[in-house]
Amino acid sequence: MTDILATRRGAVQALGFNRPAKRNAITAAMYAALAGHIAQAEADGGVRVLLFHGLPEVFTSGNDIEDFAERPPLGEDTPVFRFLRAMSGAKKPIVASVTGNAVGIGTTMLLHCELVIAGDNARFALPFAQLGLVPEFASSYLLPRAAGYQRAAELLMLGEPFDAQRALEAGVVTRVVAAERALEEAWSVAERLASLPERSVLLTKALLKAPHAEAVARQMSLEGGHFRTLLTEPAARAALAAFLAKRRA
Numbered sequence: 001m002t003d004i005l006a007t008r009r010g011a012v013q014a015l016g017f018n019r020p021a022k023r024n025a026i027t028a029a030m031y032a033a034l035a036g037h038i039a040q041a042e043a044d045g046g047v048r049v050l051l052f053h054g055l056p057e058v059f060t061s062g063n064d065i066e067d068f069a070e071r072p073p074l075g076e077d078t079p080v081f082r083f084l085r086a087m088s089g090a091k092k093p094i095v096a097s098v099t100g101n102a103v104g105i106g107t108t109m110l111l112h113c114e115l116v117i118a119g120d121n122a123r124f125a126l127p128f129a130q131l132g133l134v135p136e137f138a139s140s141y142l143l144p145r146a147a148g149y150q151r152a153a154e155l156l157m158l159g160e161p162f163d164a165q166r167a168l169e170a171g172v173v174t175r176v177v178a179a180e181r182a183l184e185e186a187w188s189v190a191e192r193l194a195s196l197p198e199r200s201v202l203l204t205k206a207l208l209k210a211p212h213a214e215a216v217a218r219q220m221s222l223e224g225g226h227f228r229t230l231l232t233e234p235a236a237r238a239a240l241a242a243f244l245a246k247r248r249a
């Protein structure tokens with residue numbers, strides 16, 4: 001699977017989106033590969049930190065809309081749900097480097113990371129309502145906590161793109177650096193995390209997550225139910241068809 005690049009350096013396992021022709025849109029096969037890599041990293045005693053990254057010009061354009069329209073994820077035993085559970089349940093810390101566009105799940109997955117380094121060219125968007133859908137990956141629970149209720153409502157309802165500075169203010173990213181330095185900075189913080197006493201880092205993450213773990217799992221299921229229903233309704237069908245028609249034009 002070359003659409004997901006797995007690179008191991010020391011105790012850091014990096015997973016990179018690598019499907020430039022489709023702006024790193026994520027297919028079911030890519031979700032399955034990511035879930036597998038996360039499970040492997042969690043089980044590997046030599047891995048201490050996970051690092052997600054994209055390409056310099058794009059992090060990910062989110063769900064592959066074509067894949068999605070043809071093979072809508074119908075239940076919780078689907079590759080996308082396996083990925084959501086693997087990432088939100090990961091015990092090892094997760095760092096992300098975001099450059100370029102991070103759309104949909106490209107933004108919501110950041111709410112499950114411990115440290116997010118954004119390049120100053122990063123552009124985020126949560127266009128769920130525009131697509132006739134609802135937020136996913138517990139973003140309707142985690143974003144209000146990170147950003148405050150009204151800011152979260154604006155980002156999740158209007159779905160307008162926002163820049164790295166706004167993402168910093170909304171608590172979606174930890175630092176903003178020059179785009180060409182983002183990945184290097186992410187490796188550097190990942191290596192720093194990997195060099196700290198392992199039990200302390202793992203227990204700190206567990207303590208940070210403990211108060212919200214059940215609520216996050218519940219919200220993902222709730223969102224997933226609405227998401228699947230709305231996918232079959234006219235608004236989403238029209239929005240997805242419009243995207244596909246533009247692509248084929």
Ligand code: COA
Pocket residue numbers: 021022023025026060061062063064065066101103104105127128131246247248
């Ligand atoms: N799913 C499937 N294909 C996608 C995609 C997606 N989410 N995002 C981009 N692509 C494809 C385009 O269809 C196009 O394919 P083609 O060359 O075969 O026609 C190719 O990637 C390039 O896309 P384009 O829109 O021309 O790139 P851009 O650099 O001008 O814009 C984005 C990049 C990310 C801003 C834009 O592609 C976009 O908004 N994509 C949709 C994002 C989205 O709604 N995601 C779903 C969230 S649930």
